[in-house]
Amino acid sequence: METVVQGENAALNIQASRPVLAILTIEDDIQLFRGNRSNFADLIMTGREHGFIVYVLAVRDLKLRRKQLDGFGYEEKTDTWVLGKFPFPDFIYNRIPLREDELQPGVRQKIISCLKDPRVTLFNPSFFNKWSLFKWLRQSPTTRPYIPSTRRMLTREGLGKMMVKHRFLYLKPVSGKAGKGIMAIQVRPEKTLPYRLKIQADRKSITYNCGTISSLWTRIKKESSGERYIAQQGIRLASYNDRSFDLRALVQKNQLGEWEISGIGARVAGSASITTHVPRGGSIDDPEKLLSSAFGEEEAHKLLVKIRRTALIIARQIERGARHKLAEMSMDLGVDQQGSVWFFEANAKPMKFDEPDIRKRSLERIFQYSQYVLKSKKKRPVRTGD
Structure with missing residues (x-):
């Protein structure tokens, strides 16, 4: 079972000459920090094998003018996360897990400051759009x-024009992850209800058959919940x-x-x-x-x-x-x-x-x-x- 302990000497035996990598994530009131803990632990252990000091760093504790920062080390034998002082990193590896966390103004400002700081190398500043x-x-x-034919899904007319060119389309949220929110449209002119819309649920898809572009668009807008989408040629x-x-x-x-x-x-x-x-x-x-x-x-x-x-x-x-x-x-x-x-x-x-x-x-x-x-x-x- 994972536990967290506090210790002034969490970063024992640190040699100033060793390179330092901090895994950047977001703080959390319940679990102290967010992200894939097993991934973080693997990174810390692999880093040790390569002569690195590696620790988990919450955005809140990233203070660019300090020589030492509060962070979390990992003890493999006891499967514990140890809070302690660590050297300021040479590298910051951005693993903030959620787009909405990364878009917080305070978080964005810290990332921008890291990009401007000559002392630090920031790996992958942000999620892709x-x-x-x-x-x-x-x-x-x-x-x-x-690249499949792709355009922003802004209007019913724009979607209609795309369906004239492509009888099979995917609709994808601009900020989607792991297939969440994806929809597929098939145009079948010979059918009474020619527009088939499939919506990806957890482990299955839900299908709607629509008779007009208007009813199809209404359903899409309802399912997209105000998120921005792109329409893409289906392959x-x-x-x-x-x-x-x-x-x-x-x-x-x-x-x-x-x-x-x-x-x-x-x-x-x-x-x-x-x-x-x-x-x-x-x-x-x-x-x-x-x-x-x-x-x-x-x-x-x-x-x-x-x-x-x-x-x-x-x-x-x-x-x-x-x-x-x-x-x-x-x-x-x-x-x-x-x-x-x-x-x-x-x-x-x-x-x-x-x-x-x-x-x-x-x-x-x-x-x-x-x-x-x-x-x-x-x-x-x-x-x-x-």
């Missing part, structure tokens, strides 16, 4: 071909046993400061789900197996090479668009029934990958890249006055 992602990727002729994905699947690529900076694929996993849609997300009923599988089943072994190998190359190209363009140095991202990619590769989404704060080899690599890369950043800083010439 879906609309911004597609805007950035459309700006480059290299990434544009991988007929390759399938395995009649269930569509997509791919999750984890892309991280490596020990040379370059983007590299840490791993690719596959997610198969649940029987009653319109998405492949595991919390919505999807399941994990092997990408090569699924692609071989759909396209044959030789073509599957070629596709995996193309998918890896595409993920790296997209990561570089997202970083250019964001105008901040990024350390990692995960992205959802799909292969349609004709073998074309498509980009659907990227996440600035990747969730844990369940595949053990990807998981291990994902933790190590954080510290390998941090070491690279430290070496780069030391090589920079020191500017002196006249």
